Amino acid sequence: MIMFDRRLLYSFGWSLFFMTIAFAALALLNLYSASYQTGLVYFKKQAIWLSLGVVVMVLVSFINNKLIKRYSLHIYAVSIFLLIFVLVFGKEVAGSKSWIMLGPFASIQPSELAKIPLVLALARFYDSDYEGLPYSLLDLVKPALLVALPLVLVMLQPDLGTGLLIILISGSMILFMGVRKITLAIILAVIVGFSYPAWHYFMKPYQKSRIMTFLDPARDPLNSGYNAIQSQIAVGSGKFTGKGFMAGSQSQLRFIPAQQTDFAFSVLAEEWGFVGGFFALLLYFMIILWILDTASRSRDTYSILVCYGIAAMFFWHAVVNVGMVIGLLPITGVPLLILSYGGSSTLTAMIGIGIVLGVRMRKFPMPEAAVELR
Amino acid sequence: MQDFKGKLVISTIILCLAFVALVSRLWFLQVIKGDEFESFSIGNRIRIERVPAPRGRVLDRYGRELVVNRPSFDISILPKDVEDVQALSDNLSLILDIESTKIRDKILRAARKSRFKAVTIAQDINRDQLAVIEARRSSLPGLMIEVNNLRQYPHGVLGASFLGYIGKVSEEELNANPELNWNGLVGKSGVEKTWENSLRGDDGFVQKVTDALGREVHSDLFRKDLVNKNSVPGKDVVLSIDMDLQAAAEEALGEEFGAIVVIDVRNGDVLAMASRPTFDPADFVKGIDAAKWAELLNDKNYPLVNRATQGLYAPGSVFKMVPLAAAMKEGVIDPDMRFNCPGSYRLGTHTYRCWKRGGHGSMNMRQALVHSCDVYFYKLAEKLGIERFSKYMTAFGFGQPTGIGIEERAGVAPSREWKLERFKKPWYKGETIVSAIGQGYVSATPLQVAMMTAAIANGGTLLTPRLVVKEVAFSGETTVNTVPPHGHLPVEDSTLALIREAMVGVVNDPGGTGKGALLKDIKVAGKTGTAQVISLGSQTDAKKHMDHAWFTSFAPADKPEIAVSVVVEHGGKGGSVAAPLAKRIMEYYFDLKKERDADDNV
Incomplete structure (x- = not known):
């Protein structure tokens, strides 16, 4: 049972809610075009996921964040269980064991769903462990273990994109929590020291080739450079006003790879041009800004950290995905939240916003009993 | 409780900077380089198919045919559309009676050069082979049937010494005459060579919209910028010969x-x-094979000399x-x-x-x-x-x-x-x-x-x-x-x-x-x-x-x-x-x- 307090409705984050709905609508419109040539299957599925996501978002927003805080580590444990489960029973697609089938038409991707539990766990850990001083190297061991567990499991699938995002999101959070300068320097030195042997001994040839291709897409225009080139051609040829809805030759003739998922933004930029790309990014970044704003209005450390982690998640998804689409970063399998087709990533985004909405509603501390689930 | 305000401000600044960076890149790609990328995208989706123009005939003074053309059905493979090279080679081997490994090697060699350029596997296949291939075409992805024109000499060796012969265009000829087709046949001697520019037709082309897999797409959406050009047959050359x-x-x-x-x-x-x-000019119509050419060149009786x-x-x-x-x-x-x-x-x-x-x-x-x-x-x-x-x-x-x-x-x-x-x-x-x-x-x-x-x-x-x-x-x-x-x-x-x-x-x-x-x-x-x-x-x-x-x-x-x-x-x-x-x-x-x-x- 959810106890309702009238104050909740007054302080509901309507602007964040509507911005999210608007971006979801934009995502659907874009997917309609991107999946038109393949029978709108992706469009229909994503419509279901987004509707479900909005419901979940609203429901989550009504859950008292104190409750979430209390069960943070339990949620984290479930997420870890799912990550192990997928490694054992998951379905292998294109060389990665990342999906748990929920029937013939639906599947979930535990690695996508693992990001929020990690954010919650890190926030919970910091909140209970807080001593008011920036982390030393020794202090970092525990949160590092919290991060390392899902990270290793994700990399075993292997799902490099999510692994990268786990590092970026948790890294952002830990930096936000505060790390001693000397510790930071040591960590940076170790990373630099390890990247050389990693390149030479541990990275697989296709991973190296992706990085090499990023540096020079024309190096291999038919294979690994193909996606990078076609995506940039799509974006660039959209010019200022775009080729028009459903009129993007790169997308309609399927020159853009994975155009319903990782490269959905290329379709948008091709058909709506700079104008469309600009407004889509603006909306997305406004959402992040609102999440950060919620963090700044919050009174308790846990909520601030959770909001910050969710903002970091949205932020890094955008930077890595759009950066890839427009040729600023190498190709990694990272979707743009909500815009890219994908049930798990969409649910993750919606749950994230739901949590933020919940925090925003309760910016005034309230008696715990009044909002507790029974 | 730690005061996070300062870090939130820094984060917001980073957020804005990232936004500016992404938007700048969009501006660069779409506005500054937009025209360039637009031309790439047009080139991407339009495939130009050559329509070979028949070469002009050579006639005697009363208009009787000395050299004419006949259609030749050629089989070529577009490597990028091939799904299974081995299966395709095996199938074609049975139909065309060419060794499977030869076909496979040819396709693979061509694919290494360019997956987007077709390679000819067999020239001038016979009617039966054509019928079989037509029937099984859908199960032979990557296969293309091209119709080309081959020279035909209704009277055999009659007049060969001055009619001349044709052959695959050479590097030098291509450099000297950019109008020649890179894989075409060109007059190498006699009337065929001297009146090359008259006999050679003007090849046409059709532009087709294709998707990323090279399949033709019938959509009006991208039709507007398609250009076709009719081929113009070469001129008939009327000789003074009776x-x-x-x-x-x-x-x-x-x-x-x-x-x-x-x-x-x-x-x-x-x-x-x-x-x-x-010599028999018919030996040259598909491009003469090396052994036959060497034989003609080394013949002490100089059959190629008029x-x-x-x-x-x-x-x-x-x-x-x-x-x-x-x-x-x-x-x-x-x-x-x-x-x-x-x-x-x-x-x-x-x-x-x-x-x-x-x-x-x-x-x-x-x-x-x-x-x-x-x-x-x-x-x-x-x-x-x-x-x-x-x-x-x-x-x-x-x-x-x-x-x-x-x-x-x-x-x-x-x-x-x-x-x-x-x-x-x-x-x-x-x-x-x-x-x-x-x-x-x-x-x-x-x-x-x-x-x-x-x-x-x-x-x-x-x-x-x-x-x-x-x-x-x-x-x-x-x-x-x-x-x-x-x-x-x-x-x-x-x-x-x-x-x-x-x-x-x-x-x-x-x-x-x-x-x-x-x-x-x-x-x-x-x-x-x-x-x-x-x-x-x-x-x-x-x-x-x-x-x-x-x-x-x-x-x-x-x-x-x-x-x-x-x-x-x-x-x-x-x-x-x-x-x-x-x-x-x-x-x-x-x-x-x-x-x-x-x-x-x-």
């Missing part, structure tokens, strides 16, 4: 090596031009009209002046023999030509001197190309300067003497001899041989090929009349050397020649050391229409070997003419 006469000439030569040229003395039209041995225009022979006695005309014009002799022929002529320490060992006795000009008395010409040449003599050789068209258009050699009209330059040696008097009987340094092609004969026959106009009468475009537009004559022989008309009369004697006089060419109804004029190959008395029995037999002629003598020149390599005496061939041709020509006139009158 196919019937050509066949007769080639038949006359038979298995002998040599050449026959038939010229219309009134306008220079080449009515027939036979050369033996020859002997009519490229065969250089000592003209022997058929050359005698030149010194005769020169001597008359220069006043060295007059028609009644007589020289005694004792069978040889002594100049310095060397004795020059007449072909008739016993000698001809006293000869005037006419007799000397009719009996082809060498001694008469030795004396005449000595008086004439090489300076004046060589001037006339040039004026009669020797030592220079005739301008027929196809490959030809100039031959040699020797002079003091020529020898000095060629051998760095002075001219000797004896060389003037042997030049007078068409030996020594003098060399000429059968066509040159025919053109000289035509000039004597037509009253002195040295014509340019015309092989192509006109070009007819697909639209019907006709371009007539006019060839200006080289000029007029520097000889009095009366002299030419005397020479013509003497040439009539050669054929018609009881003692004439060219009696072999005598016709019943038509008066033939001619001149025999027997050109020494190498003066090795002991080996004359060997065929390759036998003399070349020459005969040049025109008819009818009083109103000349055609000149016929014949050379039979190592044939022996011109009078007995070459003259009968000329007779057959002329007989055929006049029979044909009678028939055609009769048809016209009906």
Whole structure:
């Protein structure tokens, strides 16, 4: 049972809610075009996921964040269980064991769903462990273990994109929590020291080739450079006003790879041009800004950290995905939240916003009993 | 509780900076580089398919087909659309009867170069194979059936020596003529080469919208910027050749090596031009295979050489009209002046023999030509001197190309300067003497001899041989090929009349050397020649050391229409070997003419 307090409705984050709905609508419109040539299957599925996501978002927003805080580590444990489960029973697609089938038409991707539990766990850990001083190297061991567990499991699938995002999101959070300068320097030195042997001994040839291709897409225009080139051609040829809805030759003739998922933004930029790309990014970044704003209005450390982690998640998804689409970063399998087709990533985004909405509603501390689930 | 405000502000700034960075990049790609990327995206989706234009036909003077085209169904593979190379190779191997590994290797090799460029697997497959492939096409992804045009020669080797052959375009040809198609066939010799630009059509193309897998997409959305271009067939080239006469000439030569040229003395039209041995142009239509090519190139009989225009022979006695005309014009002799022929002529320490060992006795000009008395010409040449003599050789068209258009050699009209330059040696008097009987340094092609004969026959106009009468475009537009004559022989008309009369004697006089060419109804004029190959008395029995037999002629003598020149390599005496061939041709020509006139009158 959810106890309702009238104050909740007054302080509901309507602007964040509507911005999210608007971006979801934009995502659907874009997917309609991107999946038109393949029978709108992706469009229909994503419509279901987004509707479900909005419901979940609203429901989550009504859950008292104190409750979430209390069960943070339990949620984290479930997420870890799912990550192990997928490694054992998951379905292998294109060389990665990342999906748990929920029937013939639906599947979930535990690695996508693992990001929020990690954010919650890190926030919970910091909140209970807080001593008011920036982390030393020794202090970092525990949160590092919290991060390392899902990270290793994700990399075993292997799902490099999510692994990268786990590092970026948790890294952002830990930096936000505060790390001693000397510790930071040591960590940076170790990373630099390890990247050389990693390149030479541990990275697989296709991973190296992706990085090499990023540096020079024309190096291999038919294979690994193909996606990078076609995506940039799509974006660039959209010019200022775009080729028009459903009129993007790169997308309609399927020159853009994975155009319903990782490269959905290329379709948008091709058909709506700079104008469309600009407004889509603006909306997305406004959402992040609102999440950060919620963090700044919050009174308790846990909520601030959770909001910050969710903002970091949205932020890094955008930077890595759009950066890839427009040729600023190498190709990694990272979707743009909500815009890219994908049930798990969409649910993750919606749950994230739901949590933020919940925090925003309760910016005034309230008696715990009044909002507790029974 | 830690105050996070400062870090939130920094985070917000980072957020804004990232936004600006992404938007800047969008601006760069879409606004600054937009046009460039737009052209890429157009190129991406449009595939240009060549529509080969058929090559023009080659027709004889009556419009009968000598070279035509037929469709050839070719099988090619576009590597990028192939799903399973092994399966495709195995399937094609069964249908086309080519080794599977060969097909696979070809596809893989092509794929390494470019997955987007089709590679030809089989050319000119037969109807049955085509039917099977058509039926199974959907299970053979990556396979394309292309229709190309192949040259076809309805009359086999007829006229091959001047029609020429075609072959795959070479790097140099492509550099010299950017209009050529990189994988096309191009004329490599003869009419096919010289009239390449007329015969070659203008290829068209169709643009097709394709998706990323190369499949054609039928969508109106991207149709607007499609451009198609119709192919324009090459022009038909109409030759001056009379196919019937050509066949007769080639038949006359038979298995002998040599050449026959038939010229219309009134306008220079080449009515027939036979050369033996020859080659089969059909071997070249798909691009000749290396073994066959090597065989042709290394053949000691040089089948690729058109002997009519490229065969250089000592003209022997058929050359005698030149010194005769020169001597008359220069006043060295007059028609009644007589020289005694004792069978040889002594100049310095060397004795020059007449072909008739016993000698001809006293000869005037006419007799000397009719009996082809060498001694008469030795004396005449000595008086004439090489300076004046060589001037006339040039004026009669020797030592220079005739301008027929196809490959030809100039031959040699020797002079003091020529020898000095060629051998760095002075001219000797004896060389003037042997030049007078068409030996020594003098060399000429059968066509040159025919053109000289035509000039004597037509009253002195040295014509340019015309092989192509006109070009007819697909639209019907006709371009007539006019060839200006080289000029007029520097000889009095009366002299030419005397020479013509003497040439009539050669054929018609009881003692004439060219009696072999005598016709019943038509008066033939001619001149025999027997050109020494190498003066090795002991080996004359060997065929390759036998003399070349020459005969040049025109008819009818009083109103000349055609000149016929014949050379039979190592044939022996011109009078007995070459003259009968000329007779057959002329007989055929006049029979044909009678028939055609009769048809016209009906």
